[in-house]
Amino acid sequence: xxxxxxxxxGIYNWLEHRLGLGEAAVEAGSHHVPVKSASWWYVFGSAxxxxxxxxxxxGILLALVYSPSAAEAWKTLHFLNNDIxxxxxxxxxxxxGSDFMVAVVLIHLCQVFLFGAYKFPRELTWIIGVFLLxxxxxxxxxxxxxRFDQDAYWGLGIGASILSRIPLIGGPAVNLxxxxxxxxxxxxxxxxxxxxxxxxGILLGCVGLHVWMVLRLGINEWPMPGRIVRKATYEREYHxxxxxxxxxxxxxxxxxxxxxxxxxxxxxxxxxLYFGPFGPTGQPDPRIIETAPKPDFFFLWIYAVLAxxxxxxETPFMFIVPVLVIGAMLLxxxxxxxxxxxxxxxxxxxxxxxxxxxxxxxxTRLGTYTPWSPIMNAWTSDAIxxxxxxxxxxxxxxxxxxxxxxxxxxxxxxGDEGGLRGPALDNVAVHMTYDQMVRQVVQGGGNMPxxxxxxxxxxxxxxxxxxxxxxxSDQHPAVDASRSLTGxxxxxxxxxxxxxxxxx
Amino acid sequence: xxxxxxxxxxxxxxxxxxxxxxEEVSRRRFLFKLSIAVNSIVGAVFAVPILGYLLGPAMKKxxxxxxxxxxxxxxxxxxxxxxxxxxxDPSTTPSDGQTGDLPCWVRRISGNQFQVFxxxxxxxxxxxxxxxxxxxxxxxxxxGAYYQDGSRASGPPERGLFxxxxxxxxxxxxxxxxxxxxxARPGTKQAGTCPGATKPAANAPLVQLGQVGDPVDKGGxxxxxx
Numbered sequence: 124x125x126x127x128x129x130x131x132x133g134i135y136n137w138l139e140h141r142l143g144l145g146e147a148a149v150e151a152g153s154h155h156v157p158v159k160s161a162s163w164w165y166v167f168g169s170a171x172x173x174x175x176x177x178x179x180x181x182g183i184l185l186a187l188v189y190s191p192s193a194a195e196a197w198k199t200l201h202f203l204n205n206d207i208x209x210x211x212x213x214x215x216x217x218x219x220g221s222d223f224m225v226a227v228v229l230i231h232l233c234q235v236f237l238f239g240a241y242k243f244p245r246e247l248t249w250i251i252g253v254f255l256l257x258x259x260x261x262x263x264x265x266x267x268x269x270r271f272d273q274d275a276y277w278g279l280g281i282g283a284s285i286l287s288r289i290p291l292i293g294g295p296a297v298n299l300x301x302x303x304x305x306x307x308x309x310x311x312x313x314x315x316x317x318x319x320x321x322x323x324g325i326l327l328g329c330v331g332l333h334v335w336m337v338l339r340l341g342i343n344e345w346p347m348p349g350r351i352v353r354k355a356t357y358e359r360e361y362h363x364x365x366x367x368x369x370x371x372x373x374x375x376x377x378x379x380x381x382x383x384x385x386x387x388x389x390x391x392x393x394x395x396l397y398f399g400p401f402g403p404t405g406q407p408d409p410r411i412i413e414t415a416p417k418p419d420f421f422f423l424w425i426y427a428v429l430a431x432x433x434x435x436x437e438t439p440f441m442f443i444v445p446v447l448v449i450g451a452m453l454l455x456x457x458x459x460x461x462x463x464x465x466x467x468x469x470x471x472x473x474x475x476x477x478x479x480x481x482x483x484x485x486x487t488r489l490g491t492y493t494p495w496s497p498i499m500n501a502w503t504s505d506a507i508x509x510x511x512x513x514x515x516x517x518x519x520x521x522x523x524x525x526x527x528x529x530x531x532x533x534x535x536x537x538g539d540e541g542g543l544r545g546p547a548l549d550n551v552a553v554h555m556t557y558d559q560m561v562r563q564v565v566q567g568g569g570n571m572p573x574x575x576x577x578x579x580x581x582x583x584x585x586x587x588x589x590x591x592x593x594x595x596s597d598q599h600p601a602v603d604a605s606r607s608l609t610g611x612x613x614x615x616x617x618x619x620x621x622x623x624x625x626x627x
Numbered sequence: 628x629x630x631x632x633x634x635x636x637x638x639x640x641x642x643x644x645x646x647x648x649x650e651e652v653s654r655r656r657f658l659f660k661l662s663i664a665v666n667s668i669v670g671a672v673f674a675v676p677i678l679g680y681l682l683g684p685a686m687k688k689x690x691x692x693x694x695x696x697x698x699x700x701x702x703x704x705x706x707x708x709x710x711x712x713x714x715x716d717p718s719t720t721p722s723d724g725q726t727g728d729l730p731c732w733v734r735r736i737s738g739n740q741f742q743v744f745x746x747x748x749x750x751x752x753x754x755x756x757x758x759x760x761x762x763x764x765x766x767x768x769x770x771g772a773y774y775q776d777g778s779r780a781s782g783p784p785e786r787g788l789f790x791x792x793x794x795x796x797x798x799x800x801x802x803x804x805x806x807x808x809x810x811a812r813p814g815t816k817q818a819g820t821c822p823g824a825t826k827p828a829a830n831a832p833l834v835q836l837g838q839v840g841d842p843v844d845k846g847g848x849x850x851x852x853x
Binding site for chain 2: 192194195276280281283284286287288289293294295297298299301302303304305306307308309406407409410412413414415416426429430432433434435495496499502528529530531533534544567569570571572573576577
């Protein structure tokens, strides 16, 4: 036993004499950190790195089978799912690992922002971190493209349409992205190169820099209210306190990172086992147009924002706002490099983060059920509630048929079924008069197309007749207040008009 | 190295000291700078073909990628209807697979008057669907809607559907296709070249208002269907 141990030590010494890495690694690992920074709040950076490693390993394993050709990719995904032993599991881990990595990177960003970790002397660590976030999102997007299904195909079309709006060079930019005139094999190949070579290469290099700077500058100390960061004194104070009251990162602080890494990997595996791999959805055949393409979870908010922007400001918004947001994130540590770190003394920072997080959450939620999209099959799948058809005249029942046949249901809900693009019409007669409804149907307006060409006069009469019966729980229907005056003469005093009251 | 006996060709200490002074070894310093300069030139020369290779797809003129492609006999498109047609993109490569098969909407107005619309919504390129009953194209992504003549009806698009130029040859419908239709390259149809384009008023939604609205105006004043 002793001789075996001697042998191992001998091999280590032989290697160490030539490599000289062991000593440096021990020195880096056992550097002192502030005792309060060895906290559960400080585990997200290492967790993101662990997830990156997981993605690299599973990505290489998937690349053993995946074929980055528009003609083959979708088939090889199904081959992975169904014909390769545990292929589904690897796809599932890679997909869930991606979601976990984006989430952990975002949590890490929020934590270092709230803890003021971007302040002097860690400005560049933050700036490289911003690029790491962008590259993580870039990996998520290009990864969704490699899952070459309907969502990927039309998602690329959305990307191309956004690029085409760049003034002057929009056309060439689209062709550069697509690799040719149309979306096809060349497009998938270049996204494969981005996802597998270009972005990971830069990403790993930047992670190296990021970690190097954490080691070199020391981990951020636990912020205390009133402890002000000043460039003149900060580094001296930091090193004094860590050398006096610090603990070695390995092993006294690192055990938390170790346990959290295990937990996060197990969580990915659990999600992968329970939920299974993502897609692929329908085959990427542009002739199959019965599809409602949707981006992956972390891009749903962009999808929602693009639905709500008015056409007139959409293009400037697409190109100016990202530049401003990324520019602000990059400039943040340079402008606010000194001062308070504790969140209780930075109300504007806390408020900003809260507003941004809540906004992103709301837009993501909206993106999950897309109230702005017509429900394409509502006109044949969602029947009018029977209670709305009681005691109707034949004309009004005909109107109900018109309502269904002319696809009004795709945008308008009745009895909580149907599209949400337009308002629900359960009590439309309460706030619109007969004439207003005719005008709205025939001429359109607001967000509604004009149906003057699609409806005959009889159909319009029947349709509005039906709509006029939709007055909720028997509320008073809307009436035109001037209507009673149209039959009167200035020469005669007005009398109670038959039209002024309830409809017959 | 701490050898006591110097090899015979070792520089004498005063020679070594001389070599360590930068200004006195100008030839080596010059050659080092020269090597950097040579590599900069090699890099710059090498960058030209690399950039040419990378930017190749972006450098192609729009005209170079346009081809005429047949959609089949005119008779398969009934007058007054809008139908989905598909074609194999002429610029396709073997690795394109199904993505080289593209759809489009063909509207036969009457006789040899057609409108051929790109499938891609003018907002962000999703596939629009035709609803014959309400005479609308609707987009599933962000709710854009277009009238039967392709003009914008509602929603986020800032313009109507993209159109392909067409011609009839030997009773076949032929369209000109090129780049993926986007705002920057909005289809191959030039304004005014298509017979339908010169008189959009016939299909505009508001023209028939009087006709449709008439009966309502007559009866609307005194009726509230119960």
